[in-house]
Amino acid sequence: MKPAAIGVRMHSGWGALVAVTNSAGKIEVIERRRIEVITEAAPGAKQPYHFAANLELPEAPKFIAKCFAASKSLATQALRDLLAELSARQFRVAGAAVLLASGRTLPPLEKILVAHPLLHTAEGQFFREVFAKACESLALPVTGIRERDLDAQLQQTFGKAATKVQRQIADSGRALGPPWTADQKTAAFAALTLLAKKRR
Numbered sequence: 001m002k003p004a005a006i007g008v009r010m011h012s013g014w015g016a017l018v019a020v021t022n023s024a025g026k027i028e029v030i031e032r033r034r035i036e037v038i039t040e041a042a043p044g045a046k047q048p049y050h051f052a053a054n055l056e057l058p059e060a061p062k063f064i065a066k067c068f069a070a071s072k073s074l075a076t077q078a079l080r081d082l083l084a085e086l087s088a089r090q091f092r093v094a095g096a097a098v099l100l101a102s103g104r105t106l107p108p109l110e111k112i113l114v115a116h117p118l119l120h121t122a123e124g125q126f127f128r129e130v131f132a133k134a135c136e137s138l139a140l141p142v143t144g145i146r147e148r149d150l151d152a153q154l155q156q157t158f159g160k161a162a163t164k165v166q167r168q169i170a171d172s173g174r175a176l177g178p179p180w181t182a183d184q185k186t187a188a189f190a191a192l193t194l195l196a197k198k199r200r
Contacts, residue, residue, distance in 0.1 A: 003092055004086060006019050006097070006191055007186070008096065008190075009099045012124075013040075014035060016184055017033050019091070020192055031086065037072075048126060053114070057110060075133075079138055079140065093140065095195075096142045098190075100145060100147065104121065106118065147186060157192075165189075
């Protein structure tokens with residue numbers, strides 16, 4: 001089976017996922033999809049911290065935990081389906097890379113709920129953690145890569161070939177067609193970096 005890796009860039013309620021393989025320097029995007037990790041009709045599912053800010057404090061953590069469990073279940077099923085499909089196509093996924101924000105440590109919940117910018121920060125972290133925990137539940141190794149460190153990691157991992165790797169990923173969009181935005185490109189770069197490290 002050919003080794004492959006997954007990269008994902010999460011948003012509120014969904015993620016841009018890309019799976020790649022790299023054989024003798026030939027990079028191939030073997031899967032690209034949007035994974036939904038919320039039920040749109042569920043109140044507060046897309047912005048759980050914003051919703052929780054309007055609840056009494058004892059109810060807020062219960063609501064957030066309920067949303068997390070529901071989102072993790074959806075993410076786990078989406079991943080399980082993907083891994084099965086790739087396995088049937090003779091690809092073995094070595095791990096998943098989740099793109100992270102700055103990695104700022106959040107304060108206690110009661111402080112998050114009264115500061116609007118922190119609601120957005122917490123929700124970003126919430127959905128990245130949803131995906132990471134879904135990976136863990138399927139025994140799929142997961143690595144967080146800070147988005148601002150991605151270029152440096154590419155240079156460190158591929159050296160002089162980094163520019164060629166970046167060009168191959170950028171050019172992949174022509175063959176694949178849309179969407180091939182920053183979401184998919186950064187997810188692909190993260191996956192390739194992880195795959196190279198796994199091979200070592």
